[in-house]
Amino acid sequence: MYFSESEENYIKEIYHIQAVQGTVSTNALAGALGARAASVTEMLKKLQKKKLINYKPYKNFSLTELGNRIALEVVRKHRLWEYFLVHKLGFSWHEVHDIAEEMEHVSSRELIQRLDHYLGSPAFDPHGDPIPDKNGKLKAVKQNRLTDVPLRKWVIVNALKEQGGNMHQLLKHYDIHIGTRLKVNKRFDFDSSLEIKMDKLPPAIISGEVAKNIYCTI
Amino acid sequence: MYFSESEENYIKEIYHIQAVQGTVSTNALAGALGARAASVTEMLKKLQKKKLINYKPYKNFSLTELGNRIALEVVRKHRLWEYFLVHKLGFSWHEVHDIAEEMEHVSSRELIQRLDHYLGSPAFDPHGDPIPDKNGKLKAVKQNRLTDVPLRKWVIVNALKEQGGNMHQLLKHYDIHIGTRLKVNKRFDFDSSLEIKMDKLPPAIISGEVAKNIYCTI
DNA sequence: GAATATTTTTAGGTAAACCTAAATTTTATT
């Protein structure tokens, strides 16, 4: 069965929202895709006809088993290409999302099979997100928000979320990247900033803004 | 300036037809693209408005300087991806065209820059066709049709054209590939087959059908 | 050079993916 680029983007986005919010609404999806609610409604009907989502008018919706499988395939393609861009072409992690957003729609299954093998079947993309394997299985690693981590406990950064701006400059300045070991010494409620401590470096203050996008293993 | 996937395909195809026929007509383009003449006319008007082609109704048309530049960029992307698919992912030369047909439309310039560097700035794609460099320059190597080559003269295969079917099986059977040294002993006008001689192999007969798609340096 | 054939364009449609504005349904508030 053929799915258009738009259909793939919708399915993938439903998958992501479902993963973090548990439930998906027309407006949430419209927001995530930068589209208007009316456009989303139209597409929802199309996706339902293709048996990719469970949808009743005016109600929240969810992916069907099939929809989930397709979503995982697109996510797999996206993350494998991101891995390729960073580890083979030398891009930095914050530059690859938009390119992968296009490459994820190249349709050849054989291509992805071979790409995966060529990259050594990586389990995580450059942002620390798990790459679904051929069967859609994800290596489950808990991503704990740095803002919620217990005080004075050493943790390891395992994921960084891109948020539009150029947060990566800041992270580079602090020398925080995936694999960095650090602990949170204090949390300042006033501006929700944190004092963190990294090996061989004096304690540093980071804003809640940044901390929100840093995840780690406890 | 943005060009859609369709616009890129049209421009590239005009470039190819121009290269072999010298001149491009609505019907020729429609045939090459698998579209109807009416659709082509419509697109021609769009391409003219974008100053990519020189076009007068009912007349043959040609690429403008800008059109040529864009065409070369798409050709460059196509052939670099083909090279990647064969030399990095292990595809065989006859499997890569359709995949590259999709990948050539990924828009990032930086991506192609880096891909080129990663591949070692190759000058020829897996079919033996030259890859335009960043400035659109092509390494000119004369591709002589094996059917036209002088008799009893050793030549080297430098290009193989894919023609839908599975000619590659035949070529593999004869062990003919890019780089193969051979000479044409005889030409049989009756069915336009050729007797060829390769190093360390007894003479063999190949059909005109196949020979037409083999090119070499004299 | 007129008649015929071929090529190309125009006219009029369709489907996908978007949009705005208005109507409808659901949810929240008094």
Next chain:
DNA sequence: AATAAAATTTAGGTTTACCTAAAAATATTC
């Protein structure tokens, strides 16, 4: 429970890229 607010859908457009069938222009043939 009635009303107000918010979310969602429907109605009616637009643009892109296709299509078929008919008309117009160009080329070929007698």
